[in-house]
Amino acid sequence: MRFIFTRDTWQEIFGSIRKNKLRTAITIIGVFWGILLFIGLQGAAKGMENGFEANFKGMATNSIFLWGQQTGIPYGGFNRNRSVRIELGDTYRIANQIEGVQFVAPRNAKGIFDGAPPLVVNNLKSGNYKVFGDYPVIDKVSKKKIREGRFLNQKDIDEKRKICVIGERIQTELFAKGENPVGKYIKISNMYFQVVGVYKRNNTDFFEGDNSIFIPFTTFKKVFNTGNRIGWMVIAGYPDEDIVAIEEKTKALLKRRYSVHPDDERAFGAANLGEMFGKITGFVKGLKFTALIVGIATILAGVIAIGNILLITVKERTKEIGIRRALGATPGEIRGQIVLESVFLTLVAGILGMIVGGLLLSSLNNVAKDLDDFPFVNPTVSLEYIAMAIALMVVLGTLIGLIPAQRAVSVRPIEALREE
């Protein structure tokens, strides 16, 4: 094995590689493409994964939105098409009785599902904006980016304070340029609310955008007279819990409570974010796996091409090999040289592919930076994959090199010398 590290071995290899530059170039193209594809696809998949992750950062992705609808099956003495409205108490029941639930956030809103957005007035300026009645825990569902002031807190809830957090578009539309809204009062549906915070748009929200108003849930209940009814709730499961199972259990619980037929699929509406995210992560995983398979297959094909071309060159070099053997080269030395040549060419091609692939990904990253909503961040290939690719190339290069190497020593020196 020591011969691998001696300069002379490499001198011999470089000599024979330099001898035919075109041949060398053609030889390595296959593996070059293979690695380029491997790196490119892996990086792109990782970039998408990172992109999705960045987009959904600070969001309870393992969660369900759930609301009441109308029954689809007559049951328990009730007709069908009975409206089912879920209540605040349900949230505690779900949080306490369903296993795997991290928290439940009840929500009420004006201006999305029912009714027009309330009129909001500040001095002479006004507009219609959605108003949400929320608990502070909503911040855990989708992290609010607070630009000024603060978000809702428990004290606001307890004291039913008439305070609000507004979106930055409302600030620009209702306040003078440069004016800080925090501490100011605005009129929502003819009631004064003190602004305590301004939030920035966050692309993980579903309804709020940058033109909504958050007020404490308890205040909402009082001023809009909603009683115990809630618009919908967000049920967040712990990260590794099966969110589909949580959804089923929750619905079963609610069906029992509201005398809904167990098979009634219409009574409760739900959007299972966890399931959706599962699909996205599944898609990214699938993409990575495909990239892996395609990459490995292309590398394999490239290495086989190297083996083929080496086989041809070994045939061309029969005479030279004969001379070397007459001069004292042992079969082992000849074999070693050809295998090393194979490994070396494979690695050079692979490393070139990695470099070009890396450059490609970094320029792709630069392009994606300018596209705001495109989920593509930091397309990288993990070191394990790089190491694996290199190991694969060394192993395959060696194995495939053994074929021409064996061919090279299978000709007896006397016959090799006779060759013209």
Added chain:
Amino acid sequence: MIQIDELHKSYRMGSNSLHVLKGINLDIKEGEFVSIMGSSGSGKSTLLNIIGMLDEAEKGSYVLDGVPIKNLSEKKAAVYRNKFLGFIFQSFNLINYKNAMENVALPLYYQGLSRKLRKEKALYYLEKVGLADWAHHLPSELSGGQKQRVAIARALASEPKVLLADEPTGALDTQTSYEVMEFLQGINDEGKTILVVTHEHDIADMTKRIVKLKDGKIVEDKFVEQVRASQYV
């Protein structure tokens, strides 16, 4: 140096078998300069290749410098070739993408010598054949005679016990042939054992002993008065 007893060799070609060497007995002492002659197909190259361990005999014994050469593995054969023998071919057999010096240094590489030593030795032997100035030229830039001199330098570089030359002047004109013979005589004068296969009588006369082969047998084996090549050059 070389002891050959009742050596037989035949080539199998399909169902036929061609008996090429039919019991060769030959004893060559250290420092001898022997030419092997005979008509085409008489088995000269076959004999030389067996002596050179490039080919193996079927029957009989062959002892080189006290070492019996029999049933060698390819690896052993390679090591012995490298240690004991220097080859000079009719068609030179230089490696075309290596320059003169690298060609000469090649057997030293397989001997495991350091780069520095290889270079020194290669230059020394190139100097000896008068081609020091051509060290960095490729074979394609050399004349036939120069190529053969590079090949001689290469054969000498590994400091073999025996030099084997199969028609070393076969591809050269008379004048160049004499120059090559002059080198070989010089090397022989220093004590090296040399075997030359040739068709040409004038070349054979420049050795010290002529062995004639006919139909795979030695028909004549005589010591001769050596004609010095220097008088023709």
